[in-house]
Amino acid sequence: MSLKTILLLIPLLPLAAAAIAGLLRKQVGRAGSHWVAILGVGVSFLLSAWVLYQQIFLGMETQNITIYTWMISGGVHFEVGFLIDHLTTLMMTVVTFVSLMVHIYTIGYMATDPGYQRFFSYIALFTFSMLMLVMSNNFMQLFFGWEAVGLVSYLLIGFWFDRESAIYAGLKAFLVNRVGDFGFLLGIAAVLYSFGSLDYATVFAAAPGIAGKTVTLIPGMEWQWITVICICLFIGAMGKSAQAPLHVWLPDSMEGPTPISALIHAATMVTAGIFMVARMSPLFELSDAALSFVMLIGAVTALGMGLVGIVQNDIKRVIAYSTLSQLGYMTVALGVSAYSAAIFHLMTHAFFKALLFLGAGSVIIALHHQQDMRYMGGLRKQMPITWITAWVGTLALIGFPFMSGFYSKDSIIEAVAESSRWGSEVAYWSVLLGVLITSFYSFRLLYLTFHGQPRYRVDVGAGEHPPDGVVQHAPHESPWVVTVPLILLAIPSIVIGYLLIGPVLFEGWLSDAISVLPHNNVLEHAAENFHGPVAMAKHAIGTAPFWLMITGFVLATFIYQFRPALADFFKQKLPGIYRLLENKYYFDELYQKLFISRSVRIGRGLWKKVDAGVIDGGLVNGSARLMGNLAARIRVWQSGYLFHYAFAMIAGLIGILAIWVVL
Numbered sequence: 001m002s003l004k005t006i007l008l009l010i011p012l013l014p015l016a017a018a019a020i021a022g023l024l025r026k027q028v029g030r031a032g033s034h035w036v037a038i039l040g041v042g043v044s045f046l047l048s049a050w051v052l053y054q055q056i057f058l059g060m061e062t063q064n065i066t067i068y069t070w071m072i073s074g075g076v077h078f079e080v081g082f083l084i085d086h087l088t089t090l091m092m093t094v095v096t097f098v099s100l101m102v103h104i105y106t107i108g109y110m111a112t113d114p115g116y117q118r119f120f121s122y123i124a125l126f127t128f129s130m131l132m133l134v135m136s137n138n139f140m141q142l143f144f145g146w147e148a149v150g151l152v153s154y155l156l157i158g159f160w161f162d163r164e165s166a167i168y169a170g171l172k173a174f175l176v177n178r179v180g181d182f183g184f185l186l187g188i189a190a191v192l193y194s195f196g197s198l199d200y201a202t203v204f205a206a207a208p209g210i211a212g213k214t215v216t217l218i219p220g221m222e223w224q225w226i227t228v229i230c231i232c233l234f235i236g237a238m239g240k241s242a243q244a245p246l247h248v249w250l251p252d253s254m255e256g257p258t259p260i261s262a263l264i265h266a267a268t269m270v271t272a273g274i275f276m277v278a279r280m281s282p283l284f285e286l287s288d289a290a291l292s293f294v295m296l297i298g299a300v301t302a303l304g305m306g307l308v309g310i311v312q313n314d315i316k317r318v319i320a321y322s323t324l325s326q327l328g329y330m331t332v333a334l335g336v337s338a339y340s341a342a343i344f345h346l347m348t349h350a351f352f353k354a355l356l357f358l359g360a361g362s363v364i365i366a367l368h369h370q371q372d373m374r375y376m377g378g379l380r381k382q383m384p385i386t387w388i389t390a391w392v393g394t395l396a397l398i399g400f401p402f403m404s405g406f407y408s409k410d411s412i413i414e415a416v417a418e419s420s421r422w423g424s425e426v427a428y429w430s431v432l433l434g435v436l437i438t439s440f441y442s443f444r445l446l447y448l449t450f451h452g453q454p455r456y457r458v459d460v461g462a463g464e465h466p467p468d469g470v471v472q473h474a475p476h477e478s479p480w481v482v483t484v485p486l487i488l489l490a491i492p493s494i495v496i497g498y499l500l501i502g503p504v505l506f507e508g509w510l511s512d513a514i515s516v517l518p519h520n521n522v523l524e525h526a527a528e529n530f531h532g533p534v535a536m537a538k539h540a541i542g543t544a545p546f547w548l549m550i551t552g553f554v555l556a557t558f559i560y561q562f563r564p565a566l567a568d569f570f571k572q573k574l575p576g577i578y579r580l581l582e583n584k585y586y587f588d589e590l591y592q593k594l595f596i597s598r599s600v601r602i603g604r605g606l607w608k609k610v611d612a613g614v615i616d617g618g619l620v621n622g623s624a625r626l627m628g629n630l631a632a633r634i635r636v637w638q639s640g641y642l643f644h645y646a647f648a649m650i651a652g653l654i655g656i657l658a659i660w661v662v663l
Helices: 003-023 025-058 086-109 116-135 139-157 164-195 200-210 225-240 249-255 258-267 269-279 288-309 315-335 339-366 384-398 404-418 424-450 480-506 522-528 533-540 544-562 565-573 575-582 584-635 642-662
Strands: 063-073 076-084 214-218 221-224
Touching (some): 003 086, 025 086, 025 116, 076 086, 076 116, 086 116, 086 269, 086 339, 086 480, 116 258, 116 269, 139 164, 139 225, 139 258, 139 269, 164 200, 164 225, 164 249, 214 225, 249 315, 258 269, 258 315, 258 339, 269 315, 269 339, 288 424, 288 584, 315 339, 315 424, 339 404, 384 424, 404 480, 404 544, 424 544, 480 533, 575 584
Antiparallel strands (some): 063 076, 214 221
């Protein structure tokens, strides 16, 4: 089998599985739909791992392959093709592995759902869309994958379409992403205008040629053309990767089933923006202004969204705000030109964040879809596997030494500390304080969910929809189709950082895909102090991030294990801050007032005046009334007498002849 065939099979197998599970769901049944989806994604993962093996051990070089030329217009080639370098292969492997775990997990989580086959079709289609995005070698295919993951995420977030909240969340995600995608499309249009091509290799090679060119967007203000291109592209990343102020869709997307929370928020959709900026490093390196913008947006998101996670009570929303914060860390890394560190954290985060989301889903199953942590507690005895894997995911998230998140997060903090880019001091303090905040809300979640006394009550006769805090059956460990993915995700959450920090960050493994100018290479300075993963973990004990992590752990332990009344005490003493965080800085209310309410008013005005008034009242109903009145007047001439009709015909003929003679 040729390499080209293998590369084609990697995205097409999930696509075929989606078509079979969705279009032939009655023929294949429930079991057939999950088996075909799991096999499709599983084989895709194995083929991706094979390509990775070829690169690591057999020295396979970068492959830039054109599969199909769709159209040639004005000398511009619109193609479908694959760019297979180390960055692509890493993303392919991570995406397919996490997706495979989610597919297996879904068998248990969605077992009784009537939309079982439809869900498997959607998640397989989502995997295909993400693979087309990361494997693309041109901007057209990138945009196809970009929009495809947005569309399928809308279908998945609103999967339970009988719930009004799910419909609203799906629509919100779709609309907010359209804002970012508009900027992304402008960026691609600017690339096409500037370079006359959509091919990555052509654009990257020609990019230095426009580094000094300027454009006047506002009278009296000139911008570097490359800065405009990069900021437009990054606006697209702000939507997909949920960076402030385009972050508002991600927490509400928790209305969808938990498996898609893991799939969207771990390794696929929200990391698309991080991947895209890293892929575009040859462009971003030419604009310090764009990189400072990227860095500061990430800093605001990392710190601000972590603070909101402290006051959330929904277990999935705490993890969602954690995702926002960690995406902020990745974005800060991009902004200081530490692209490899951003991709490294993307990879480690994919494993432990998928683990945390799926662990939360396991708890939700056990408590009959209860998501409020105030009605949990004491589950470690009933759910030992979920409890242990949740601890693994938490330790990786907070950056505990030797865990995968430690190596990637501390590398980002060190890279920011080495940066001298404008705004880097603000970014440094944001990511540093974020360590304390992450540790605090992470242990708060663990304690409220698994430790202490149970805050739920078992009532067998509670009915189909029991009130909060009441469950019909005592909670117990989830079935193997749920726990096995948890265990398999826990393994890389422990070891992947230790194994890959050297190759990915300091040995140039991503150098075939990422370009960094010498004066921006902050990781080169960090490499001078790197003496192996063990030495790095030992050295961490004396650093500020480690002690901030310990401080967060101590505070959370003291409050939620020994003095739970302190939480209510601080809530009462700091009502303004609590309301600000609880209302998520009032972004939703601000958007409601500035955009949504005005858009609704404009829509209603257009409906009443244009649609109902001009079109229906004037053109449609008006023309009908005109013809009715005309017919009523003509109708009086219809007497029914033959001699009247003969007289009218003769008079008409005479009139026509008279006009003809005169003319």
